[in-house]
Amino acid sequence: MGRYIIRRLIQAVPVLLGATLFIFAIVFALPGDPIAALAGEKRQDPNIVAIIRDQYHLNDPLLLQYWYYISGIIFRGDFGKTFAGVPVTQLLAGKLQVTLNLALVALVLEAVIGVVLGLWAALRRGRATDTAILASTLLLISIPTLVSGFVLQLWLGVWLKQVTGTEIFPIAGTTQGIKSYLLPGFVLAGVSIAYLTRLTRTSLVETLRSDYIRTATAKGLSRRRVIGRHGLRNALIPLVTYLGADLGNLMGGAVITETIFNLPGIGNQLYQGVYLREQPIVVGIVTILVLVYIVANLVVDLMYAVLDPRIRYE
Amino acid sequence: MSKTSLRTSPAEGGLGDEPLLAVEDLHVEFVTRAGIVRAVNGVSYSLNPGETLAVLGESGSGKSVTAQAIMGILDMPPARIPKGEIRFRGTDLLKLSDEARTQVRGQRISMIFQDALSALNPVFTVGWQISEMFRVHRGMNKRDAMAKAVELMDRVRIPAAKQRVNDYPHQFSGGMRQRIMIAMSIALDPEVLIADEPTTALDVTVQAQIMELLAELQRESNMGLILITHDLGVVADVADKIAVMYAGRIVENAPVYDIYRAPAHPYTKGLLESIPRVDQKGQELYAIKGLPPNLLDMPTGCAFHPRCPYRQDNCVTDAPPLYGISGARNSACHYWREVLDGDPR
Ligand SMILES: Nc1ncnc2c1ncn2[C@@H]1O[C@H](COP(=O)(O)OP(=O)(O)OP(=O)(O)O)[C@@H](O)[C@H]1O
Ligand code: SF4
Ligand SMILES: [Mg+2]
Numbered sequence: 283m284g285r286y287i288i289r290r291l292i293q294a295v296p297v298l299l300g301a302t303l304f305i306f307a308i309v310f311a312l313p314g315d316p317i318a319a320l321a322g323e324k325r326q327d328p329n330i331v332a333i334i335r336d337q338y339h340l341n342d343p344l345l346l347q348y349w350y351y352i353s354g355i356i357f358r359g360d361f362g363k364t365f366a367g368v369p370v371t372q373l374l375a376g377k378l379q380v381t382l383n384l385a386l387v388a389l390v391l392e393a394v395i396g397v398v399l400g401l402w403a404a405l406r407r408g409r410a411t412d413t414a415i416l417a418s419t420l421l422l423i424s425i426p427t428l429v430s431g432f433v434l435q436l437w438l439g440v441w442l443k444q445v446t447g448t449e450i451f452p453i454a455g456t457t458q459g460i461k462s463y464l465l466p467g468f469v470l471a472g473v474s475i476a477y478l479t480r481l482t483r484t485s486l487v488e489t490l491r492s493d494y495i496r497t498a499t500a501k502g503l504s505r506r507r508v509i510g511r512h513g514l515r516n517a518l519i520p521l522v523t524y525l526g527a528d529l530g531n532l533m534g535g536a537v538i539t540e541t542i543f544n545l546p547g548i549g550n551q552l553y554q555g556v557y558l559r560e561q562p563i564v565v566g567i568v569t570i571l572v573l574v575y576i577v578a579n580l581v582v583d584l585m586y587a588v589l590d591p592r593i594r595y596e
Numbered sequence: 597m598s599k600t601s602l603r604t605s606p607a608e609g610g611l612g613d614e615p616l617l618a619v620e621d622l623h624v625e626f627v628t629r630a631g632i633v634r635a636v637n638g639v640s641y642s643l644n645p646g647e648t649l650a651v652l653g654e655s656g657s658g659k660s661v662t663a664q665a666i667m668g669i670l671d672m673p674p675a676r677i678p679k680g681e682i683r684f685r686g687t688d689l690l691k692l693s694d695e696a697r698t699q700v701r702g703q704r705i706s707m708i709f710q711d712a713l714s715a716l717n718p719v720f721t722v723g724w725q726i727s728e729m730f731r732v733h734r735g736m737n738k739r740d741a742m743a744k745a746v747e748l749m750d751r752v753r754i755p756a757a758k759q760r761v762n763d764y765p766h767q768f769s770g771g772m773r774q775r776i777m778i779a780m781s782i783a784l785d786p787e788v789l790i791a792d793e794p795t796t797a798l799d800v801t802v803q804a805q806i807m808e809l810l811a812e813l814q815r816e817s818n819m820g821l822i823l824i825t826h827d828l829g830v831v832a833d834v835a836d837k838i839a840v841m842y843a844g845r846i847v848e849n850a851p852v853y854d855i856y857r858a859p860a861h862p863y864t865k866g867l868l869e870s871i872p873r874v875d876q877k878g879q880e881l882y883a884i885k886g887l888p889p890n891l892l893d894m895p896t897g898c899a900f901h902p903r904c905p906y907r908q909d910n911c912v913t914d915a916p917p918l919y920g921i922s923g924a925r926n927s928a929c930h931y932w933r934e935v936l937d938g939d940p941r
Contacts, residue, residue, distance in 0.1 A: 493714040499669045501780070502702025503732060515719050591764040592718055 287580065294576040298569065299352065305568040306348050309561045334365065351565065361569070362562030370566040374548055378570060381547035384539065385532040387460065387467030392474045392532075393525055397518075399475075400482020405509070407487060416483075419476035427535070431469045431542040438465055466543040470535060474528050481524055482517070489517040519589050526582030530575040614686045615642040616820045617666070617705070617788050622680035624661050624844075627673055633891045635661045637844040638680075640918075643788065643820040648811075650831040650852070651824045652867065653841035654888050659824045662841075663790045666822075667707050668697050684788070703733055706781040710793040712773035716765035722749075722776045723761035729783040748779040752809060771802035775809065782813055789814070790822040795830070803827075807834055828867060832856060837924065840864045843889050843899040846918065850925040860927035860936050862906045898929070906931050 334340075339347050354360040361370035403415040422430075438451045451465040489495065490513055498512040499505075537549035548567050555563035587593045624636035636658040643649050651659045664670045666682055668689065682689045684705065689697060709715040717725060726748055727741035736744070742761065749757035752775040765773055774794060781789060791810060795803035811834050814821050825831060831838060831852065838855050840848040840863060848861040859865040866884035886903035889895055895902055901911040911930060918926045921936075929935060 493709060493711065494717040496669055497709065497715045497777075498717065500667055500702055500707045501729060501732075502698050502700075503728075504698065507732065512717050512720075516717070519719075590719060591721075592766050 287584075290580050290583070291576075294580075297576065298572055301572045302352060302565055302569050303348055305565050306351065306561065307344060309556070309559060309564050338365070347561075351562070355569070361566040364560055364563060365558075370562045373563070374551065374566060374570070377546055377548045377551050380545055381533055381536050381540070381549055383460075383463055384467055384470060384536055384545060384547060385529060387463040388471035388474070388532045389525065389529055391464075391467050392471040392478055392528065393521075395471075396475045396478025397482050397521065399479040401486055401514075401517075403479065403483040404486035404490070407483075412483075415479065419479050422472050422476035425472070427469060427472065427538050428542070430472055431466075431539060434465060434469055435542060462545075466539045466545060469542070470532055470539040474532065478521065478524060478528075482521055485520050486513060486517040489513050492516070515589065519586065522585050522589060523582055526578045526585075527575075529578040530571060533571055533574055614683070616645050616647075616685060617822075618642040618681070618683040619662065619666065620681040620683065622662060622665060622682065623678050624658070624665050624670065624675055624680075625678060626675050631892050634894070635844050635891060636665065639839075639841070639844070639846050641839045641846065641849065643822060645787065645820055646814065646818040647837070648814065648821040648823055648835045650835035650838045651822060651841060652826070652828070652831065652838060652864075654884075656888050656891070657841040658844040659841055660792055661844075663707065663792055663822065663824060666788075666790065667705060668701055669707075702729065702781075702786075703784045704786055705788040705790070706784075706786040707790040707792065708774070708777045708781045708794050711797050712770065712777040713765060713797075715777060716773060718765060721762045721764055722768070725765075726776065726780045726783060729780060733784055744783070745779075748783055749776070752776070752779045752782075752813075754779075770798050771806060774798065774802075774806055778806075778809065778813070782817070782819075785817055786819060788820045788822065790824070792824045793826065794823075796826065803830070810834070840867070843894065844891065845899065845928060846926070847900065847928045848926065849918070850921075850927075854925055858936050860921055860925065860932040861929045862904045862931075862935055863900050865935060866903075900929075906935060 339350050342350075351362055354362060359371070361374075363369050364373060399415050399419075403412045406412045439449075442451065443449050452462045490509065494516075495508060495513055498508045503512075533548075536545075536547055537553055539545070540547045540549040541553070548570070551563060552567045554560075555567065618640075619642070620640050622636055622639045623634070626633040626635060639658065639662050641649060641651070651662070653659050661670070661675075665675075665677060666689070670677075677690060680690070684700065689700060692700070716722070723742055723745045726745035727736075727738070730736040730741035730744050731738065734741075746757050746761050749761060754760060754772055754775050760768075765776070768776065774797075778794075789810075794810070795806050798806065807830055810821065810823075813819075823831070823835060835852045837849070837851045839846050840855075840861065842863050848855065848859065848864045850860065854860075855864060856868070859868055863884070870884065884903060889899055889902070895912075897913045898904070898907075898911045898916050901907050904911065906929070908931065914930070916928045916930045918928045919932055920926055921932060927935075
């Protein structure tokens with residue numbers, strides 16, 4: 283298994299290089315001059331501009347620039363500096379934590395709510411509960427995060443606080459630990475919850491149709507045991523893949539949520555980075571996101587092999 | 597394996613007149629969007645201890661649905677049983693509470709299925725799945741139950757059972773998997789075993805081994821065996837009596853010897869005549885010209901009339917009852933005498 287993990291990580295290298303080069307090229311191709319953007323309205327001293335351009339290799343061809351950048355990461359763990367001179371690693375360290383917290387809270391909410399609702403719907407298939415759950419997932423999918431974010435902020439944050447007199451769901455910042463992440467986490471997870479609910483429902487319904495469930499029934503087991511022991515484990519397998527892939531999506535989707543709830547995460551930072559054409563920041567964040575994707579996928583594959591004995595590390 | 601060794605007189609069951617299992621005028625229908633599918637229309641058959649009943653018939657004739665009704669594993673809805681009795685040792689299973697029914701299922705009447713790969717749970721070891729019977733129904737602890745599982749795997753002659761008990765179903769060959777299915781189904785010494793095409797998915801040589809194993813296990817335990825099959829060759833070797841089904845009905849019911857000597861229903865006759873021409877399994881039934889009827893739109897009169905070489909005018913209007921021919925023999929054909937006597941074509 284150790285060898286499998288190592289091989290998977292080696293396989294990830296070209297993915298990582300490709301993704302970063304791609305982003306690097308996109309940011310490179312953005313119109314406008316980053317140094318000019320840095321100075322804003324002020325007039326710039328051409329000499330200083332030249333020095334900065336030189337220092338950041340801005341006059342070199344794309345591939346060479348990329349080489350400077352990527353070799354720094356590979357050989358020195360150096361993600362470069364912002365134009366203001368702050369190392370990107372230092373800039374992102376705390377922010378990454380915020381976004382990871384947010385994404386993980388969202389993931390847990392997604393898994394718990396999605397699976398519970400999905401199983402419930404599947405077991406009440408065709409009845410009122412099922413219809414109600416399916417209808418609400420459609421609703422959830424159709425509301426943009428921006429809208430649900432502000433509405434929930436207003437109701438559960440502001441209004442609830444006024445009515446009860448205590449702050450149950452903080453509406454901004456990260457000062458209250460995990461509590462600060464509940465509302466933004468839910469908003470971020472919203473659409474995913476809906477999809478996972480539907481996926482869970484389908485998965486269990488399909489599983490309960492399979493031959494081995496009929497066998498389990500024919501063994502004289504209780505319905506509870508048939509579903510709980512024989513059905514659930516099989517039904518959960520496809521969900522693991524979905525959840526693993528979704529962690530990356532959640533981190534990527536954090537931009538809007540972080541803005542609404544004023545969370546100092548990398549989503550916020552990414553937005554500024556693109557705006558200011560700060561190549562090192564943008565590419566650094568993307569590299570991190572790709573890494574998260576790769577690790578999450580690896581974890582999914584390992585969990586898969588644990589859940590489904592037909593899959594072997596080969 | 598000789599036929600006589602499997603045959604046991606009904607009296608040996610010690611049940612008086614009541615057979616071990618008696619299906620009486622069973623009707624099963626499915627409520628679907630297209631309408632009510634009458635899959636089983638008044639099936640009756642019976643089984644005594646130590647006896648083997650072969651149920652024959654084309655795909656869709658209701659063999660499996662009848663078996664599932666006996667097991668109580670039909671999904672209701674869409675299935676429903678508007679009429680009929682399934683008496684097990686004199687008790688109508690259809691009248692039992694869910695709880696009482698569960699006590700019978702798997703413990704006293706058990707079933708094996710056609711495709712053991714899909715019928716076994718892919719995520720649990722075979723040992724776990726066999727031993728579950730002992731853990732759940734006999735309250736055994738894990739270790740004892742596992743030891744029992746190894747014993748059973750030995751009994752169905754899985755080589756190196758002890759080493760293989762912790763393997764998963766996909767790690768076994770088709771024949772071995774079916775043996776595991778069998779081990780699981782006989783775990784609690786059931787009185788009735790229903791085998792729904794247990795060998796259809798297997799190679800010919802393996803088929804014979806599995807049939808032999810079933811016959812041997814039956815001999816040892818004196819259980820009643822219902823063998824659902826397409827394979828008339830297999831039937832001749834192991835069955836005591838045969839029920840031939842067509843469109844949800846029994847069309848002929850007879851001791852195996854009588855059927856082979858002279859069938860009393862045109863459909864049975866067609867099935868038998870198609871045997872020698874078989875070179876590929878599964879094709880034999882298509883030797884009868886025409887297609888099985890649509891259960892949503894059944895032919896009037898005798899359901900077999902569109903395909904029947906013996907058809908007369910009244911067959912189209914009058915549905916034949918199950919005529920008694922001799923003691924244990926019935927045929928649902930107005931012209932069973934002509935069929936018995938020979939070929940008019
Ligand atoms: N859940 C269901 N809903 C609707 N119709 C069904 C359902 N299950 C079975 N049937 C119908 O009942 C009829 C009898 O099916 P059954 O499985 O008993 O056939 P069979 O004789 O076992 O055939 P085979 O040799 O193919 O196994 C078929 O026509 C089938 O379409
Ligand atoms: S009743 Fe008529 S149609 Fe039906 S099997 Fe007999 S001869 Fe053929
Ligand atoms: Mg069948």
